[in-house]
Amino acid sequence: MRVVTTVQQMRDTRTAWAKSNQVGFVPTMGYLHEGHLSLVRHARAENELLVVSIFVNPTQFAPHEDLELYPRDVPRDLQLLEAAGVDIVFIPTPDEIYPPGFVTYVDPTGPLAEQAEGARRPGHFRGVATVVLKLFQVVQPHQAYFGQKDAQQAAVISRMIADFHLPLRLHVLPIIREADGLAMSSRNVYLGSEERIAATTLYRALQAGRLAFETRRADGPLAVIKAMTAVVASEPHAVLDYAEVRNPNSFLPLESLHAPAVLLIAVRIGSVRLIDNFLLRADGSWDVGIAVT
Numbered sequence: 001m002r003v004v005t006t007v008q009q010m011r012d013t014r015t016a017w018a019k020s021n022q023v024g025f026v027p028t029m030g031y032l033h034e035g036h037l038s039l040v041r042h043a044r045a046e047n048e049l050l051v052v053s054i055f056v057n058p059t060q061f062a063p064h065e066d067l068e069l070y071p072r073d074v075p076r077d078l079q080l081l082e083a084a085g086v087d088i089v090f091i092p093t094p095d096e097i098y099p100p101g102f103v104t105y106v107d108p109t110g111p112l113a114e115q116a117e118g119a120r121r122p123g124h125f126r127g128v129a130t131v132v133l134k135l136f137q138v139v140q141p142h143q144a145y146f147g148q149k150d151a152q153q154a155a156v157i158s159r160m161i162a163d164f165h166l167p168l169r170l171h172v173l174p175i176i177r178e179a180d181g182l183a184m185s186s187r188n189v190y191l192g193s194e195e196r197i198a199a200t201t202l203y204r205a206l207q208a209g210r211l212a213f214e215t216r217r218a219d220g221p222l223a224v225i226k227a228m229t230a231v232v233a234s235e236p237h238a239v240l241d242y243a244e245v246r247n248p249n250s251f252l253p254l255e256s257l258h259a260p261a262v263l264l265i266a267v268r269i270g271s272v273r274l275i276d277n278f279l280l281r282a283d284g285s286w287d288v289g290i291a292v293t
């Protein structure tokens, strides 16, 4: 496994593999868990050359958010990536990606970027789209792998790939969960022991929302939102940020309950903000993720 830290090194290494038409790429912010590793394993199986990036992207954090506190453990990440058979790990510094004089951003617009997460985190998807386009430019993958955990991010990237005619295929893979349903996240490390127990609220709320979706279809999205909200309200450590039912591609709110749909939830547990979702695919099947036992 080769570790590269500059854009030039990454380009040179990629050029050496120019003949390959199966280059896979998994962008991450590091502090890896089974969710990241499931992307890496899928990508490993489907590609000749596999590149993983570790970059805590400053432009997707608002000034009051947790950029400085974001958990980091590069030595451990490298061990995990080596064991997973990764070929190249790209770990640039912020200055390498945003050198002095940097001014050009990709700014996704409309409900897809400005509602749900976009409404609570203004500028977040601008930072995400910008860094992902930059990483795609440097790595030049044929296939890129993202998690359904960040449903809106995946939709924004999918739209960007179409809008900019990017020559690559996007794969969005299921959410990997702890045995009790909590979606794996690097931020789970911030949870105290009582908070960790309370954090299952998101999964329980989504289950209640799915049940309402299936049994009270005629009552419309409000029934689903109320079912999710009631579960969060019953957990003293949890404060609801939002519970919503949207189209998973446009992120417009649904007016009636039909597939495709995504149930979205964001909750504060103490100082930790967590997000989760269940996806109802167009064919009527649910993707609620995979629990590791």
Ligand code: AMP
Residues within 6 Å of the ligand: 027, 028, 029, 030, 034, 035, 036, 038, 039, 145, 146, 147, 148, 149, 150, 173, 174, 175, 176, 177, 183, 184, 185, 186
């Ligand atoms: P992050 O390091 O949080 O930016 O995540 C890097 C990639 O891993 C993104 O595409 C995420 O959606 C994905 N990811 C994060 N958590 C999970 C999870 N629990 N299951 C599946 N994919 C995940």
